[in-house]
Amino acid sequence: MDKRYFSDKVVEWYAVNKRDLPWRSTRDPYKIWLSEIILQQTRVIQGLPYYLKFVEKFPTVQALASASEQDVLRLWQGLGYYTRARNLHKCAKEVVTKYKGAFPDTFEELKKLPGIGDYTAAAIASIAYQEKVAVVDGNVFRVLARIFGIEKEINSPEGKKHFTQIANELITPKNPDIHNQAVMEFGALYCTPVSPVCEQCIFQPSCFASQKNLQAQLPVKIKAKTARARYFYYFVFQKGKSMLLKKREEKDIWHGLYDFHLVEKTRTQNALKVMAEDAWLKKFVKNAQVVSKKYKHVLSHQIIHATFIIIKGDALAGESENLKYYSTKKITELPKPVLISRFLEDHQLI
């Protein structure tokens, strides 16, 4: 397919078919940045309520910068990839302190900020400042691979470089923002990962993948390794209307979020045996009233098998800095992994 034909047609298609989304009716770089961070690896339908919450609570970059990381994480709760939230906050603070509250207006300068990589820098530079730089996200990979029959792997450095070059050859000097959004929207609404709507697609007659029936084979990617299994034993100490919570500070999943005292094993074990083997926990075995409940939590690269053991009664004496009792009311205000939230709700503990 001719490149110019594609660019013209996809922009025409966008004018008619684009969704009406709140971040598309603003020129505020702050709101455009916020939407782009939220939409990383996240569908519009899932990210939209979070965007609205953030704009309402933090209408400006200054408001976000002066918030605590706790508040930002709590508002982010449930979205996943929590590094995005920590970098969001960090970035807001940098914009205020290093750029006097105004986002930098070039691709290269934007990339220096935390949480802003190639894709997000291109999105902000083009959408907020009309810089002629192509965005290359999952939608772009897919649309270009299928329509032009590009069989390079999208998750290799060479492949990524190749797609970036093609995307930048396609982009029109006039309205690069519209062109970028058009390709992504087309990928999100028509040229979808599974079951693309080729029958109604304007490019169907000249689409490489459609002609050769290779929609399911394109784009090509190196397949990921299988997830590793982890076994978490959570000990839920209840003292009246309080529970013992720990802030996760180690370099691992759920950094900065709160959960219970945790013992990790490499395989399934009896909960009481796990207790007996732990120097600190074993003294609670004899007077513990144990209520056990198992959960499985599937992440991209690991599978968490969690067993929750409730220990009732005023059992604990030694509270430490990152392990202490929180009232039921306070717990609702803390950022927690979904697994913990689900457990607390199931047992009506909050």
Next chain:
DNA sequence: AATCCGGGGTC
């Protein structure tokens, strides 16, 4: 260059 971070959707 390889690996780590999560949600939800699809079949």
Next chain:
DNA sequence: GACCCAGGATT
């Protein structure tokens, strides 16, 4: 329940 999606940071 297995598989898919995929931007940025870290190592």
